[in-house]
Amino acid sequence: MELANLTWPEAKEAIARAKVALLPVGSTEQHGPHLPLGTDHLTATWIAREAARRGDFLLLPTVSVGVSPHHRQFWGTLWVEPEVLMAYVMGIARSLAYHGLRKMVFVNGHGGNTPALTDAARRLRDEGIFAFVYVWWRAAEEEIRKALEDGGGHAGEMEASVVWHIAPELVRPEKFPEAAAQAAPAWGKRVHGVEVSYDTIDFAAVGCVGAPTNASPEKGKAILEAAVDKLLQFGKWLAEAPPGDLSPKPHRP
């Protein structure tokens, strides 16, 4: 059930039935010369939509701009401060709780959002609203490792494969060689064990970490299926979990 497509009388029934809501949260940020700026929110939305369909969860409208100031030197990247994202998702969660639905999953498609979403979820819990942060590439880590040759990164084999399955018309395979030639081998730049980079451009000239060379839509499909399955299982668990078990424990005697 997709909330934005319902009328309010339909929403009343859908909210009563759903037990769990899914909020896709992504970014609009550079993903190299070969993938669209929308990569993270397209992926989060796809995974959440599939899980909502299969598990009868309530799909909320996607938050498409996240915490991406570290990509700002690349054209088109948009970002908000972490405090803004936190306040925004907490507002969405509280409005849903006002209608009576107090269990939700932040379906996160962008690593830079994770601290803000985690902090928002922790604060909401103190209000009796149970939100959890689902990070698809962490939840399906094992299956992803098996599916790929080179691994994750940023705009590398993993993301190129996933977008290729979701929206093949948005992938530019002819740009893969350019991306691969200048891809950083790992995230960040360390000096004597200290992380000294704040922006992606400090260590990745065209914005890629890991090469997309071995990406394929088939790999993307396998990864997405694993990610949907994890979210489906988690959503079912959350639907059944008694609020008492999810609430903060009382202070010890």
Ligand SMILES: [Zn+2]
């Ligand atoms: Zn991404």
